[in-house]
Amino acid sequence: MTPERKDLASPLTVLSGIGPALADKLGRLNLHRVEDLLFLLPLRYEDRTQLVKLGALEAGSRCLVSGEVLLAETVYRGRRNLLVRIGDGSGQLTLRFFHFSRQQQAQFKQGARLTCFGEVRKGPAGPEMIHPEYRLLRDHQANAVDDSLTPVYPATEGVQQGRLRNLTEQALHIMRQSPPAELLPRDVRDALDLPLLVDAIVYLHRPPADADVTLLLAGKHPCQLRLAFEELLAHYLSLRKLRAVAESEPAQPLIGGREVSDAFIAALPFQLTAAQRRVTEEILADMARPHPMMRLIQGDVGSGKTIVAAIACLNAIACDVQAAIMAPTELLAEQHWRSFTAWFEPLGIRSAWLSGSQRAAARREALESIADGDAQLVVGTHALFQEGVNFHNLALVVIDEQHRFGVHQRMALREKGVSDHGHPHQLVMTATPIPRTLAMAAYADLDTSVIDELPPGRKPVATIALPETRRDEVIERVRSACLAGQQAYWVCPLIEESDVLDYEAAEVRYELLASALPEIRVGLVHGRMRPAEKEQGMRAFKDGQIQLLVATTVIEVGVDVPNASLMIVENAERMGLSQLHQLRGRVGRGAKQSHCVLVYKPPLGQLARERLAVLRDSNDGFVVAQRDLELRGPGELLGTRQTGLPDYRIADLARDAKLMPQVQIAAESMQRNAPDKAAAIVRRWLGDAGRYGKV
Ligand code: ADP
Ligand code: MG
Numbered sequence: 001m002t003p004e005r006k007d008l009a010s011p012l013t014v015l016s017g018i019g020p021a022l023a024d025k026l027g028r029l030n031l032h033r034v035e036d037l038l039f040l041l042p043l044r045y046e047d048r049t050q051l052v053k054l055g056a057l058e059a060g061s062r063c064l065v066s067g068e069v070l071l072a073e074t075v076y077r078g079r080r081n082l083l084v085r086i087g088d089g090s091g092q093l094t095l096r097f098f099h100f101s102r103q104q105q106a107q108f109k110q111g112a113r114l115t116c117f118g119e120v121r122k123g124p125a126g127p128e129m130i131h132p133e134y135r136l137l138r139d140h141q142a143n144a145v146d147d148s149l150t151p152v153y154p155a156t157e158g159v160q161q162g163r164l165r166n167l168t169e170q171a172l173h174i175m176r177q178s179p180p181a182e183l184l185p186r187d188v189r190d191a192l193d194l195p196l197l198v199d200a201i202v203y204l205h206r207p208p209a210d211a212d213v214t215l216l217l218a219g220k221h222p223c224q225l226r227l228a229f230e231e232l233l234a235h236y237l238s239l240r241k242l243r244a245v246a247e248s249e250p251a252q253p254l255i256g257g258r259e260v261s262d263a264f265i266a267a268l269p270f271q272l273t274a275a276q277r278r279v280t281e282e283i284l285a286d287m288a289r290p291h292p293m294m295r296l297i298q299g300d301v302g303s304g305k306t307i308v309a310a311i312a313c314l315n316a317i318a319c320d321v322q323a324a325i326m327a328p329t330e331l332l333a334e335q336h337w338r339s340f341t342a343w344f345e346p347l348g349i350r351s352a353w354l355s356g357s358q359r360a361a362a363r364r365e366a367l368e369s370i371a372d373g374d375a376q377l378v379v380g381t382h383a384l385f386q387e388g389v390n391f392h393n394l395a396l397v398v399i400d401e402q403h404r405f406g407v408h409q410r411m412a413l414r415e416k417g418v419s420d421h422g423h424p425h426q427l428v429m430t431a432t433p434i435p436r437t438l439a440m441a442a443y444a445d446l447d448t449s450v451i452d453e454l455p456p457g458r459k460p461v462a463t464i465a466l467p468e469t470r471r472d473e474v475i476e477r478v479r480s481a482c483l484a485g486q487q488a489y490w491v492c493p494l495i496e497e498s499d500v501l502d503y504e505a506a507e508v509r510y511e512l513l514a515s516a517l518p519e520i521r522v523g524l525v526h527g528r529m530r531p532a533e534k535e536q537g538m539r540a541f542k543d544g545q546i547q548l549l550v551a552t553t554v555i556e557v558g559v560d561v562p563n564a565s566l567m568i569v570e571n572a573e574r575m576g577l578s579q580l581h582q583l584r585g586r587v588g589r590g591a592k593q594s595h596c597v598l599v600y601k602p603p604l605g606q607l608a609r610e611r612l613a614v615l616r617d618s619n620d621g622f623v624v625a626q627r628d629l630e631l632r633g634p635g636e637l638l639g640t641r642q643t644g645l646p647d648y649r650i651a652d653l654a655r656d657a658k659l660m661p662q663v664q665i666a667a668e669s670m671q672r673n674a675p676d677k678a679a680a681i682v683r684r685w686l687g688d689a690g691r692y693g694k695v
Contacts, residue, residue, distance in 0.1 A: 007178045008035035008171075015170045017163065025158050035180065035684075037171040038201050039227070039649050040164075042151030044217060048117055049146050049209035055091030057120045057127045065093060065129075066115040066143045072108035084108045086116075093120075094128045113137040115144070148206040149213070168205050175201065183677045183684070184230060188666045192229065192659075193222060200226040219655050228651040232441060232663045233670075234685035235648070237678050239444035240667060243294065246445070250422035251292040252395045257318030258284070261311050264347070268307070275299075275453035276308055282449050283312050283427060287396065293425035296443050298433050299451030300621035301585025302458065305429045306336065308451070309398045310343055312427055317349055317376045321395035321421075324378040326385070328401050330355055331525075334535055335560065336400065337379045344377060354380035354389065357530065385417075393421060399428040431585070432578045433621040435629055438653055440660040460619040461588040462595050465572065465612040467602040474568055474597055475516050482520045482547040486592065487564040490550045491583055493571030509570075510550040521545060526552045553583070562590035572598035573608040577628035581621055588619075607631065629654055649685075 006014045011033060013023050031037060052063040067086030075081050082097040082105055095116060097104070118132030137143065153164040179198050189196070195203070200223035207216065215221045219228075261284075265272060272280070279297060286293035299305045313323035325340065327333040333355060341351050352366040352375035369375040373392030378384060394417045417424035428446065439448060466474060478488050490513060492506040510524040523546035525537040540546045542561050549564075553575075567587045572580060580598065587594035598612055614627040670678040 006034065006174050008033065008038070008175060008180055010034050010174075012037070012167075015167055017166060022159065022163075025156065029154075029156055034171050034174055037168050038175060038180075038205075040153060040168070041204050041224075041227070041650060042153050044152045045149040045207060045211075045213055046117070046152060047209075047213075048150050049148070051115070051143060051145060053090040054086070054088045054093050054127075057091070057093065059120050059122045059127065062117070062119045064115060064117045064145065066113070066137075067093065069108050069110055069112045069114070071110065072105070074105070082108075086114065092126060094123055094125060095132055095134070096123070096128050096130045098131070107136055113141075146209075148208055149211055151205055172202060172205060180684075181677075181680065183681045184226075184233075184666075185670065185674055185677070188662075188669070189226075191665075192225070192662055194226040194229060195223055197226065197230070199223070219652060224650070225656070225659070228648075228656045229659050229663065229666075230681060231648055231651045231685050232656060232659055233666055234681045236441065236444050236660075236663050236667050237670070238682045238686055240671070241682070243445040246294060246423070247291050249292055250290060251425055252319075252321060252421050253290045254287040254316050254319040254321065254395060254425070257315035260318035260347075261315045264314055264343070265311065270455065272307070273304065273451075273453045273455055275451045276304055279449040279451050280308055280311050282447075283308070284315055286447070287312065287315060287425050290422075292423040293427065294446050295427050296439075296446040296448045297427065297429045297451065298439075298448060299429070299431065300433060300454065301431045301582055302589055303431075303451040303454055305400075305431070305451060306339060309400070309427065309429060310340060312396060313340070313377055313398065314344070314347075314349075316396040316425075317344075319395070321393045322370075322373065322376055322378065322391055323396040323398070324380075324384055324391070324394060324417075325398040325400065326380060326382060328381070330357065330381055331534055331538065332401065333379060333381045335538075339560075340377060340379055349376050350374055351377040351379060354378060354383050356381060356383045358383075391417065391419065394419065394424050395421065396425045396427070399426070401430060431582060431621070433625045435622070435626045435657070437657040437660040438629060440664060441653055441657055457591055458588060459591075459593050461567070461584050462593065463584065463598065463616045463619075464595075465598040465600060465616060468570070468599050469602065471599065474599060475513070477595075477597065478513075478548055478566060478568065479517055479520065481566045481595075482517070486566060487541065487544065487546075487561065488548050488566035488568065489564060489583075489586055490548060490568045491570065492550065492552055493574065506550060506552050513548065513550055517548065520547050522548045522550060524550045553579070560589060561586070565590065565592045565594040567594070567596040568599060569596070570599045571601060572612060573600040573604060577611055577614055577624050577631070578621075580615055581624045584615070585621075629657070 011023075012018050012026055012031060013020075015034065018026075026032075029040075031040060046062055048064045050064065051066050052061075054065055054067055057063070057065070065086075065088070067088040069084060070087050070092065071083075071085040073083055075083060079098065082100045084095040084097075086093055086095065093116075114134050114136045116129060116132040116134040118129035121128050121130065151165060151168070152161060153168070156164070175198065182197050184194065184197070188194075194200075203211070203223045204216075204221075204227070207213075212221065216224070279299075283293070283295060286295055297305055297308065309325060313325065316323040325336055327336055337351070337353050344351060350369070352369045354363070354366050354370070358366070366375070366378075367389060370378055371390045371392060378391075383389075397417055433450075434442065478490070481488055490509065492509045506524060506526045510522065514522040523537050523540055525534050525541075529537070537546070537549070541549045541564075544563065564587050567584055569575070569580060569583055575583075584596040587596060596615075598615065600608070600612065604612070611627075611631055614624060614631075618624055667678070670681075
């Protein structure tokens, strides 16, 4: 039999000890090839490189010890326990077993020598280890200590640590025989003092006895940075490549709408802020190019993104093409429908509305006007981009509150609007400010504009946190605010992401508040209402017929009612900071001083306390987002729970996003000087297709 050729690209089954069943289990962990094992990094390490004297054991530590059996006995403590007392001259230790076989019991003869590894606990008669790993030593066998730290891999159902150690050992062996290419150029490694790939991998799987474990556990060791850096670089290169491809596509240059949009701006009841003007210019310049715009607008809640989007749409429509605006929820889409038609109808612009819950006849009519170009502006939810929607001449797509849509949807949308006229220009807007370095990682395919200024006269929302035991006081606050002619929101907690429970909780709260506040007109809006009902509720609130609006978090994004000046949020301790900031952004839109009361369920943990303090102390969405990133990680900010930010194998954006400026520099230099290596890095980390489509 010729020995099978093994290299890093071989399937895992070339390793000894892997049958189909185990390969299957590992496959479910996304481990398919030998190389994948190298990137499965240990979560922590155990120190078996030195023996600890029994007289020096500390409760809570995990350590390697050695000794001679002094006594072994079974005792009954409710169930049978096997107790083995060992000693080494400096002290004694009891090994306690609840499950044991007769043979096992017989091994522990008086005088037998063994080494054990386990966690030390305080027992009734001195230090104990419960079910330690142990090994009996033959007569003259010396105590063996390891010469590297022992890796502990992420737990895998049905795959023992010992097995994983054995498999990674084999993978490391294969790696030494045929090492992977070193793809990071020397100048990049030198700039950050990063070790070679092979050295980093060996170190992380088998750190030397004197390794800095604290640094490793914090994920800050240069060897970890080396791998995280390469992975971030791979994703970044892939997004940039995608962008370069998209950017080379043709698009309709939209020139000549200037006069119309200038007139529109001049007729607004307010002046655009300097930031709005700057961003508008950036957008119009993009749209004038014969390649598709791909721009992300970040702007805090209330910074006035909608009007900027409207100007972009108007500019397109004035050039005789169609524009579409898409929002993530019906409520938000409806609000845009109202604002846009109010702005555009007087100009003689025809609009169409498209949503998932629309009646068949209305939908047919909308589809027709979209297809024959009668509708110049189309407003809707993601229903805009479903089968059967054919645009006549779509040249601009605006996506609002983009954090609800993931990378993949963004890509898909880009394809959707393609026609003979080329790709549509794309503008995405988010009110969840993303810290700069994180945005570099997540939105490397987009240009970014920031509206970093609020319209004049806005007062910061005064925020306080109160325990729910003081709910009565909160209700009194609502009463006096409403009696003074103001309006208030009361946001109910989200219950386990369940629509049904969510809405029941809102109903219950509504009943309670309506009966506690008989002199106040209370309304209810929740996610399970039909759009028409919701619309009715929101409109009644906007028109002032309702004074207190009880709602679920459906009102989170975008809703605009300037007369509302009090926001109550229940179970605030369970919500993300950026989400709370969004909710709070529903008030503070008028000239009156607004207040936000965050109601929490006591007792508050340390972290929850810190989180609520962030909101109390800052009204700046970027500050809130940065703290959210530090405290909760990037998933919350980028909405990855709903959508797909890539799963990084090694990089952790909360920890490693700060590498992004260097990643960017490295990417640019590699694209110029080592394009083959750049492509190989993408392949290594994202597979042949690249994660975001073909690259
Ligand atoms: P967001 O950026 O959160 O989407 P909106 O676009 O809903 O904010 O704007 C919030 C409110 O501010 C709206 O009532 C809008 O009409 C108003 N607004 C926008 N720009 C200005 C401005 N430059 N001056 C005064 N009010 C403005
Ligand atoms: Mg908005």
